[in-house]
Amino acid sequence: MRRWFAFAAAPLLLAQAPPPASLANTSADQIIASAPAAHWLAIDPDDIMVMDTAAGQMLVQLAPAFAPTHVQAIKRLVREGRFDDGRIVRVQDNYVVQWMARPDPLSKPAPLPAEYERPEAGLSFTPSPYADSYAEAGFIAGWQAARDAKAGTVWLAHCYGTVGVGRENPPDTGDGSELYTVIGHGPRHLDRNIANVGRVLAGIEPHAALPRGTEALGFYKAENQRVKINRVRLASQIPGFPRWQMMDTASASFAAVNKARANRTGFFVRPAGAADLCTLKVPTRPVP
Amino acid sequence: MRRWFAFAAAPLLLAQAPPPASLANTSADQIIASAPAAHWLAIDPDDIMVMDTAAGQMLVQLAPAFAPTHVQAIKRLVREGRFDDGRIVRVQDNYVVQWMARPDPLSKPAPLPAEYERPEAGLSFTPSPYADSYAEAGFIAGWQAARDAKAGTVWLAHCYGTVGVGRENPPDTGDGSELYTVIGHGPRHLDRNIANVGRVLAGIEPHAALPRGTEALGFYKAENQRVKINRVRLASQIPGFPRWQMMDTASASFAAVNKARANRTGFFVRPAGAADLCTLKVPTRPVP
Numbered sequence A, B: 001m002r003r004w005f006a007f008a009a010a011p012l013l014l015a016q017a018p019p020p021a022s023l024a025n026t027s028a029d030q031i032i033a034s035a036p037a038a039h040w041l042a043i044d045p046d047d048i049m050v051m052d053t054a055a056g057q058m059l060v061q062l063a064p065a066f067a068p069t070h071v072q073a074i075k076r077l078v079r080e081g082r083f084d085d086g087r088i089v090r091v092q093d094n095y096v097v098q099w100m101a102r103p104d105p106l107s108k109p110a111p112l113p114a115e116y117e118r119p120e121a122g123l124s125f126t127p128s129p130y131a132d133s134y135a136e137a138g139f140i141a142g143w144q145a146a147r148d149a150k151a152g153t154v155w156l157a158h159c160y161g162t163v164g165v166g167r168e169n170p171p172d173t174g175d176g177s178e179l180y181t182v183i184g185h186g187p188r189h190l191d192r193n194i195a196n197v198g199r200v201l202a203g204i205e206p207h208a209a210l211p212r213g214t215e216a217l218g219f220y221k222a223e224n225q226r227v228k229i230n231r232v233r234l235a236s237q238i239p240g241f242p243r244w245q246m247m248d249t250a251s252a253s254f255a256a257v258n259k260a261r262a263n264r265t266g267f268f269v270r271p272a273g274a275a276d277l278c279t280l281k282v283p284t285r286p287v288p
Helices: A002-007 A021-026 A028-034 A068-079 A204-208 A252-262 B002-007 B021-026 B028-034 B068-079 B204-208 B252-262
Strands: A040-042 A048-053 A056-062 A086-092 A096-100 A125-127 A136-140 A143-148 A153-156 A162-165 A178-182 A196-202 A227-234 A244-247 A284-286 B040-042 B048-053 B056-062 B086-092 B096-100 B125-127 B136-140 B143-148 B153-156 B162-165 B178-182 B196-202 B227-234 B244-247 B284-286
Touching: A028 A252, A056 A068, A056 A204, A056 A244, A068 A196, A068 A227, A125 A143, A178 A196, A244 A252, B028 B252, B056 B068, B056 B204, B056 B244, B068 B196, B068 B227, B125 B143, B178 B196, B244 B252
Parallel strands: none
Antiparallel strands: A040 A244, A048 A056, A048 A227, A056 A196, A086 A096, A086 A227, A096 A178, A125 A136, A136 A143, A143 A153, A162 A178, A162 A196, A244 A284, B040 B244, B048 B056, B048 B227, B056 B196, B086 B096, B086 B227, B096 B178, B125 B136, B136 B143, B143 B153, B162 B178, B162 B196, B244 B284
């Protein structure tokens, strides 16, 4: 019986396979690997949350340009150690993994402004060449974003791995002590309804694979189902922590990556000729 | 310490919460619950694969109108018991769970036609009112689909829970013995590159939560990491198996559901006014 599965050791593939050598120079991976240093932006170590949970280590890059007050509140909670001994309390299939800081019965969190969008002024928006169902899709300084040109506003888009601030019904805006990351199809209807504060840089896999909660909205029923967060620090607090970088979304390399993603070869018999915003993930990596 | 988490027993919510009672009559769930029987289509029990795996039971609805030859081949494999003692061999984060029938060293599978799209003729396409990044988005007889009006072709869209046929590089088209379902952001670039054969009706959750494979493309490295498929039957082979139905995507109820999804209230301070194709999942349920 087992021999049948030895036979299966060369299984059928499905997409995302490396393209044939003859096409390798056009692939997104190759473009990323050969992009010049000038096409990469440094990520501030003070903007990286290093989360050590019972499921593994997850790195979250914060986006102070988009939600400055929420990001400041989150960093304060991290520095106070409030996420240490926190818990992952909710895993909803095709939606989110959500976690919370250790509640502090002595401090009542201050209300924060609704940083759900911001003025475009002062930022440089690079439009995506492809249509979007929700708004004008594009990129700002290394982030997947969208724009309302008439209103003059921009915001971070909700895609796989986006990190946002949990909140209750309006007028609540969340206080940064409860965060979530998207583990399903990009819920873009949350755009401009939530303070988006960042994205997962690494380590989402074991968290996206956590058991789904059985209560409404995927909350875990019993306290012992909750996943422990051992410790959260900023990368700036950890001596020798690796530096990270993100591709400059205004660079020619990023435009070429997106063109390659929209026109895949090798496995593909019919390139799409387009790609939606959430598919156009911004390359990030430890500084090589 | 534990008391802090008792405090947290009423956690912050995040979207998808039931809307306030005053708005309940406009919510998608309410529209679905009150849709007249005439707005539902029966699902043929011969089109439902009942998969019992080590992770749980998963129901897959097959779509013979879109990939008749592949679906026929899959049903034959099911009737021959070839998926019994099969294996889930691949789990790639934000992409797919893939499984395979027990290989049969005595039978060489016949090549199948590339059923990646089909003529629109004979089908009724209901356009989505919202823009799409890839093509013209819409619905056909209970399925999320897309259209190229100029070419006169239609196809099933790749969304969370879509089931397709694994294949090797072209000209291979797959033989139906290796299938996958999407567990991440809808990879619409696979549209028209794969024989899409159906969607998961129920039970995707424990499968989407399986550990990610550590080999290239998320394949499991060791044979003992593979997840056993105990038995696969068609619902038509199981006496008394519950009947299922899907909402008629040409019905007024489905149009109302989509409008409600595009204009969410309650938790939302700013309805999107739009929704992408993969967000407009077709309601399915056991016949009440």
